[in-house]
Amino acid sequence: MLSSARRWRPVAALVSLVTVIPLSVILAALAVPDGAVWAHLQNHLLPELLRNTFWLVLGVGSGVLLVGMPLAWLTALYEFPGRRFFNWALMLPLAMPAYVMAFSQLGLFDFTGPLQSWLRAATGDSSWVPSLRSTGGVALVMTLAFYPYVYLLARNAFASMGRRALEVGQSFGLSRVKGFWHVALPMARPWIIGGVTLALMETLADFGTVAIFNYDTFTSAIYKAWFSLFSLPAAKQLASLLVLMVFVLVWLEQRARGRRAYTQTGRAAPLPRLRLTGWQRWAATLWAGLVLLLAFVLPFGQLLWWAWQLAAEEFNADLLGYALRSVALSLMAAVAVAVVALALAYAQRRDPHPATRLLAKLATLGYAVPGTVLAVGVFVPVAWLDNLLLGWFGGALGPDVTAIFKGTLLVMLLAYVARFLAVGHSAIDSAMGRITRSQEEAARNLGYAGWGLLRHVHLPLLKGSLFTAVLMVFVDVMKEMPITLMTRPFDWDTLAVRVFSFTTEGQWEHAALPAVAIVLAGLVPVILLSRQKDHA
Amino acid sequence: MKKQLMFAAVLAAFAGSAMAEEIVVYSARAEQLVKPLVEAYKKETGVDVKLVSDKEGPLMERMRAEGSNSPADILLTVDAGNLWQASKMGLLKPVSSKVLEANIPAHLRDPKNEWFGLSIRARTLFYNTQKVQPAQLSSYEDLADPKWKGKLCLRTSKKVYNQSLVAMLLSEHGPVKTEKIVRGWVDNLATDVFADDTKMLEAIAAGQCEVGLANTYYYGRLMNKNPNLPVGIFWANQKGKGTHVNISGAGVAKYAKNERGAVRFIEWLSSDKAQNLFADVDMEFPVNPKVKPDPKVAAWGSFKHNLINVSNAGARQAEAVMLMDRVGYK
Numbered sequence: 087m088l089s090s091a092r093r094w095r096p097v098a099a100l101v102s103l104v105t106v107i108p109l110s111v112i113l114a115a116l117a118v119p120d121g122a123v124w125a126h127l128q129n130h131l132l133p134e135l136l137r138n139t140f141w142l143v144l145g146v147g148s149g150v151l152l153v154g155m156p157l158a159w160l161t162a163l164y165e166f167p168g169r170r171f172f173n174w175a176l177m178l179p180l181a182m183p184a185y186v187m188a189f190s191q192l193g194l195f196d197f198t199g200p201l202q203s204w205l206r207a208a209t210g211d212s213s214w215v216p217s218l219r220s221t222g223g224v225a226l227v228m229t230l231a232f233y234p235y236v237y238l239l240a241r242n243a244f245a246s247m248g249r250r251a252l253e254v255g256q257s258f259g260l261s262r263v264k265g266f267w268h269v270a271l272p273m274a275r276p277w278i279i280g281g282v283t284l285a286l287m288e289t290l291a292d293f294g295t296v297a298i299f300n301y302d303t304f305t306s307a308i309y310k311a312w313f314s315l316f317s318l319p320a321a322k323q324l325a326s327l328l329v330l331m332v333f334v335l336v337w338l339e340q341r342a343r344g345r346r347a348y349t350q351t352g353r354a355a356p357l358p359r360l361r362l363t364g365w366q367r368w369a370a371t372l373w374a375g376l377v378l379l380l381a382f383v384l385p386f387g388q389l390l391w392w393a394w395q396l397a398a399e400e401f402n403a404d405l406l407g408y409a410l411r412s413v414a415l416s417l418m419a420a421v422a423v424a425v426v427a428l429a430l431a432y433a434q435r436r437d438p439h440p441a442t443r444l445l446a447k448l449a450t451l452g453y454a455v456p457g458t459v460l461a462v463g464v465f466v467p468v469a470w471l472d473n474l475l476l477g478w479f480g481g482a483l484g485p486d487v488t489a490i491f492k493g494t495l496l497v498m499l500l501a502y503v504a505r506f507l508a509v510g511h512s513a514i515d516s517a518m519g520r521i522t523r524s525q526e527e528a529a530r531n532l533g534y535a536g537w538g539l540l541r542h543v544h545l546p547l548l549k550g551s552l553f554t555a556v557l558m559v560f561v562d563v564m565k566e567m568p569i570t571l572m573t574r575p576f577d578w579d580t581l582a583v584r585v586f587s588f589t590t591e592g593q594w595e596h597a598a599l600p601a602v603a604i605v606l607a608g609l610v611p612v613i614l615l616s617r618q619k620d621h622a
Numbered sequence: 623m624k625k626q627l628m629f630a631a632v633l634a635a636f637a638g639s640a641m642a643e644e645i646v647v648y649s650a651r652a653e654q655l656v657k658p659l660v661e662a663y664k665k666e667t668g669v670d671v672k673l674v675s676d677k678e679g680p681l682m683e684r685m686r687a688e689g690s691n692s693p694a695d696i697l698l699t700v701d702a703g704n705l706w707q708a709s710k711m712g713l714l715k716p717v718s719s720k721v722l723e724a725n726i727p728a729h730l731r732d733p734k735n736e737w738f739g740l741s742i743r744a745r746t747l748f749y750n751t752q753k754v755q756p757a758q759l760s761s762y763e764d765l766a767d768p769k770w771k772g773k774l775c776l777r778t779s780k781k782v783y784n785q786s787l788v789a790m791l792l793s794e795h796g797p798v799k800t801e802k803i804v805r806g807w808v809d810n811l812a813t814d815v816f817a818d819d820t821k822m823l824e825a826i827a828a829g830q831c832e833v834g835l836a837n838t839y840y841y842g843r844l845m846n847k848n849p850n851l852p853v854g855i856f857w858a859n860q861k862g863k864g865t866h867v868n869i870s871g872a873g874v875a876k877y878a879k880n881e882r883g884a885v886r887f888i889e890w891l892s893s894d895k896a897q898n899l900f901a902d903v904d905m906e907f908p909v910n911p912k913v914k915p916d917p918k919v920a921a922w923g924s925f926k927h928n929l930i931n932v933s934n935a936g937a938r939q940a941e942a943v944m945l946m947d948r949v950g951y952k
Contacts, residue, residue, distance in 0.1 A: 488691045
């Protein structure tokens with residue numbers, strides 16, 4: 087028994103290497119500090135950066151909770167006008183990259199945007215409007231971009247067990263509101279915290295959004311040290327600190343999830359949704375509508391408007407090529423991540439040793455590392471390996487061959503796995519936790535073991551969350567930019583690369599069309615995601 | 623040995639094989655600004671120019687990691703500072719070319735001939751024509767004067783264009799005076815600094831502020847879209863050393879696989895026929911003095927360049943960034 091469990095530890099170790107190697111490349115910089123640059127950062131930037139990062143994490147963390155959780159609760163358990171629509175529509179912001187959301191929102195609400203321009207035309211003054219380019223503004227925009235993680239995971243949890251738990255609560259005489267606080271919330275905690283953690287990891291890794299707002303966080307300092315002060319060592323040191331912070335975050339998540347095993351006993355008939363009445367029903371509709379308006383309708387409308395104005399010069403056959411490559415790449419990456427995440431979650435299940443758990447945590451840290459830094463972390467060892475192989479066999483290959491693995495899809499997929507494993511793992515691991523030991527025992531008694539056990543017991547039960555993982559990673563890869571730029575094969579330009587080539591010149595309006603295409607391509611999986619959850 | 627050969631064959635299949643003459647360009651210049659040139663060159667010579675687009679930092683890191691196996695023949699950037707840095711990192715090699723020396727003025731190329739400017743990007747003053755008379759304007763230094771308090775708009779100091787400008791001020795005035803100037807700018811700001819030049823120019827047009835600094839081609843693009851905006855261009859420091867210019871330029875990679883092809887391509891880019899294509903696609907100024915700028919660009923009037931070598935932008939960039947951090951220019 088023990089030996090069969092132990093067999094899974096190497097699997098976890100192998101998987102974690104995909105992330106651990108790039109992270110080591112980054113962490114190795116701690117050994118060669120850049121004293122001058124470091125002193126400058128410490129004296130003039132770090133205090134403010136830490137303060138800014140702290141407020142942003144606090145703001146986005148509480149923001150996604152306050153927006154995502156009540157909406158999840160409402161759509162999962164109540165009936166109100168438009169619920170069926172909001173049920174999936176509230177997922178839509180997930181399809182829009184956060185940096186796109188940011189420039190779109192600034193386009194709408196900054197001093198030169200239509201709202202304030204209109205106010206000035208009408209009243210002669212718009213100076214009283216609070217500036218979106220502020221701590222609150224960044225936190226708000228990121229909240230709107232990232233709340234779907236909490237919404238999706240929490241609604242999933244509420245819908246599948248909240249009702250049953252509430253039945254139990256009701257039999258003890260608890261009202262629905264009390265049932266929420268005393269039964270459903272504690273039970274859904276791992277999913278809610280998982281969603282918040284994903285949102286916060288994205289917040290910490292984000293560069294695009296904070297750059298558009300010129301809001302200095304830890305990530306901005308990393309880029310400043312690297313691109314402006316030309317000190318990659320200092321940049322990597324900052325990145326190492328960031329990784330440490332994230333490790334603390336992930337550890338806290340683990341603590342908050344607690345030691346309880348969240349398992350589910352059989353299926354019960356779903357509780358009918360409670361029909362809201364009077365002002366409550368319209369308040370629910372209004373709240374959901376307001377969130378959807380701010381988080382999707384307005385920014386997407388702005389994008390469409392820009393794209394429409396330039397459609398004549400930008401819309402061409404190339405766009406289809408970019409879109410096809412984006413979709414193909416995202417699909418491959420999504421499947422790769424799901425498979426690896428499954429292997430990791432299963433290894434944890436078979437071998438619940440702390441070492442395996444640690445390996446799993448390490449493997450998911452890539453999500454919180456700024457993309458460009460991780461891209462370098464991936465590229466450096468691959469280039470090293472290529473140089474080594476070319477040194478051995480280069481003579482036979484001729485002088486024109488400069489790459490073996492560099493610029494291949496294989497490396498690109500590995501890089502995506504390093505980046506997005508957290509997303510896939512979060513979905514699959516939570517579901518793995520719901521498979522009971524007794525279910526496994528029963529299967530064992532029937533003679534299933536090893537792969538058979540995985541295939542006949544776990545896979546059927548995990549089908550839903552595997553699909554969730556694939557869809558979530560798909561949407562994320564569609565939006566990904568720095569890794570795609572650094573590792574893509576020649577001529578493999580995608581929609582995100584297209585967006586990059588315009589935004590690098592500040593041509594946001596031109597970037598709108600490929601951005602719209604990213605959103606549209608993301609709509610299908612996002613809608614599938616919400617549908618799929620209904621039957622979970 | 624046999625085994626080695628077999629393995630090599632497998633690797634070769636993985637890596638793909640070489641074809642007709644090609645040049646690989648690692649480009650930090652936006653793809654849509656380079657593609658027309660690549661296509662024109664292919665039409666004229668049949669040479670395939672492959673583009674790898676990314677930001678300067680990752681591209682240079684990539685070249686460093688690849689070492690002698692880098693496929694890059696050319697590094698193309700949108701500023702001198704990064705080329706200077708690439709040269710310092712040992713990523714480029716010197717080129718001796720009579721053509722380049724003849725086509726490109728000395729202050730717009732590397733004194734060691736490792737990189738060459740291919741278009742000029744001028745950074746100057748812009749003002750709201752309803753609130754400011756051109757006579758009130760004079761220089762970068764003047765924007766630190768308290769008379770502009772609450773009226774100045776700037777782009778973030780994180781953008782290399784501002785870092786280069788301050789680096790040039792450092793070369794001209796030294797650290798003490800430059801710090802005073804930049805501190806003056808920060809004191810005069812009307813609102814938080816902007817993330818890009820276009821937004822900054824729009825803020826001037828909307829009256830959020832009255833003066834600001836931007837690269838001219840952003841102004842060109844904006845006015846193309848909306849010719850009625852009340853924004854005017856003013857050539858800075860004409861009574862002093864001249865307006866600050868930067869370059870978009872290129873250098874040959876140290877481990878270029880097609881060095882001769884790379885040099886020929888850069889020479890072609892500096893030639894009469896390619897210069898208009900290079901500069902006009904983005905409303906920049908040609909480096910080649912024999913070539914006239916786009917009529918729309920020419921309409922802004924001719925101006926005196928600051929003739930100090932653009933490599934100073936790189937040499938003093940880190941110093942400039944630290945200075946801006948010290949005075950709170952974000």
